[in-house]
Amino acid sequence: MASHIVSSYEDELKYIVRRISEMGGQAERMLQQSVTALVKGDASIAQSVIADDVILDASQREVDEKAIMTIGKRQPIALDLREIVGAIRISNDLERIGDLAKNISKRVLAVHRHPQPGQLVRGIEHLSELAIDQLKDVLDAYATRDHERAAAIRESDEQIDAVYTSIFRELLTYMMEDPRNITSCTHLLFSAKNIERIGDHATNIAETVFYIRTGQEMVTERSKGDRSASVTQKSVEQAVEAASE
């Protein structure tokens, strides 16, 4: 194979990888800002996140097209092919992270006039810090193609799920204590769920890094730490009772 062809492939791959790193930075900022907007009730920050999502969507379409063209033109195999396929998957996850941050920002506009209980806000801030750390970590693992680090990140997602489940219970408790909290708590509930799902997408990215490096899928069903889907009326009533004792 002529060396100029090899170098073209490498140039194309480098470009795609750089675009993904930019997308990663943008998704991280959008998450950070959407939570700041939620916590401060700042509608103008929320609006800027909503506007930024259009750019992230366009980046994803561009990476998609470039990657597909590269596969068609260069016929990469083995590691080279996995690099390109991995780029498509990762840009897809980053685009969805942006969507989730945008959705949190939309909720800010509905709740920002209602003061939130401090403890709840701290819970959501804590959850978002865990998600941002996880996203940073996984983007570093991608940048260094460190599949062992990627595998470790997947396990740390369980912590996010556990914190989310505890916020879920707490939000239900607040709603039961005072029905006037219900609307804003519902928006906080969806916001917390969005952050938990961002953790899932970061985990997907970790799995993709593992696949790029090893050619193997991490197929084993991960133990889901998010137990909120099985939180029952009784367990919440007990929590409410315990809280009012």
Added chain:
Amino acid sequence: MASHIVSSYEDELKYIVRRISEMGGQAERMLQQSVTALVKGDASIAQSVIADDVILDASQREVDEKAIMTIGKRQPIALDLREIVGAIRISNDLERIGDLAKNISKRVLAVHRHPQPGQLVRGIEHLSELAIDQLKDVLDAYATRDHERAAAIRESDEQIDAVYTSIFRELLTYMMEDPRNITSCTHLLFSAKNIERIGDHATNIAETVFYIRTGQEMVTERSKGDRSASVTQKSVEQAVEAASE
């Protein structure tokens, strides 16, 4: 190009398209059964949906691998390349529809002992019928590569969003009326949201069908009929007042 190569490409594409049609049928059944499980409070149907999701995940990985191998081996261009890229996108959306149906089923196990208000259940059944019809429609549009039908489906998603927003308001009203409804209503809220998101994935599939046929992306931001993210405390309180008059 030798005809046996052409025929191999066509065989591979046919196989992928058949697998996607099977995945579509399975996703449709999973949605149908998860809502039946929710409405009837039937834990064993819910368990079978949860088990089926493993099969759908495996199908998606298989379609992904086959499609990538086909691109690498056959270097398709133009329509042929879009067919394969479209297959990857559609199997991804179908896999996510399965995930959302699984999540509804998990919630059944938490709420099935609590009788749900009849009106709410009917609302969710209605929402799921709209989503199932939309999914059937979009799978037909894919089978016939009918991009005009696909474009029309995208607009019908607004109806799903509008019904979801009305269920969202209604659920908040029930919670405010009686705090004992809060836990089960929260699970119903997430279930309704999952169905609304299934509508979004069906819409993505419609966009992919349009892309396969025309080579164009439908990039215009669709008007979002889901207004639930902006439902405020005041508007719900007014609804509660109106309901108790």
